[in-house]
Amino acid sequence: MSKRVPHVPTTVLALALGVVVACTTVPLTGRTQIMLMPESTEQEMGVTAFRQALTKSKVSTDPALNAQLTRVGARIAAATGRTDYQWEFKVFEDKQVNAFCLPGGKVVVYTGILPVTRDDAGLAAVVGHEVAHAIARHGGERVSQ
Structure with missing residues (x-):
C-alpha cells in the first residue's frame, strides 16, 4: 500500500494565486486589501442589516x-x-455617541452624537468618516479575513 503525500508546492501555489486574485486596491488611498466577497453580496448584506436595524431601533421623527x-x-x-x-x-x-454606514450606503446617526457634532460641519465629519468605511469596503474586507 502506498500513501499519497499531498503535493505541497501545488497547494502553496494555489493559495498564493487565490490571495493575488482576491487583492483589490481601495479607491483614493491606493491601499491593497484582500477581498473574497463580491461587492454585490456585500451590498445585499448591508440592506439586510439595515432592515433589521430599522425594526429594532427607534427612528427619529424629528x-x-x-x-x-x-x-x-x-x-x-x-x-x-x-x-x-x-x-x-x-x-x-x-x-450612543456613534454612527455607522453599511455597505451600499445605509447611514445611521444616533441622537447621542448630535451634541458632539453641534452643526452641519461636525455632522459632515462624522458622516464622511462612516461613508469612507463603506466606500473602502472595510466590511467586506473584515469578512474576508
Missing part, C-alpha cells in the same frame, strides 16, 4: 434632525461618485 442628516448626507453621497449605492440616511433615537 423633522429638523432628519432634514439636517439628509441634507448633509446627500452632499457627501454625491461627492463619493457612487451612484450604484442606494443612499439612505436615518437618525436613531439612542444615547
Whole structure:
C-alpha cells in the first residue's frame, strides 16, 4: 500500500494565486486589501442589516434632525461618485455617541452624537468618516479575513 503525500508546492501555489486574485486596491488611498466577497453580496448584506436595524431601533421623527442628516448626507453621497449605492440616511433615537454606514450606503446617526457634532460641519465629519468605511469596503474586507 502506498500513501499519497499531498503535493505541497501545488497547494502553496494555489493559495498564493487565490490571495493575488482576491487583492483589490481601495479607491483614493491606493491601499491593497484582500477581498473574497463580491461587492454585490456585500451590498445585499448591508440592506439586510439595515432592515433589521430599522425594526429594532427607534427612528427619529424629528423633522429638523432628519432634514439636517439628509441634507448633509446627500452632499457627501454625491461627492463619493457612487451612484450604484442606494443612499439612505436615518437618525436613531439612542444615547450612543456613534454612527455607522453599511455597505451600499445605509447611514445611521444616533441622537447621542448630535451634541458632539453641534452643526452641519461636525455632522459632515462624522458622516464622511462612516461613508469612507463603506466606500473602502472595510466590511467586506473584515469578512474576508
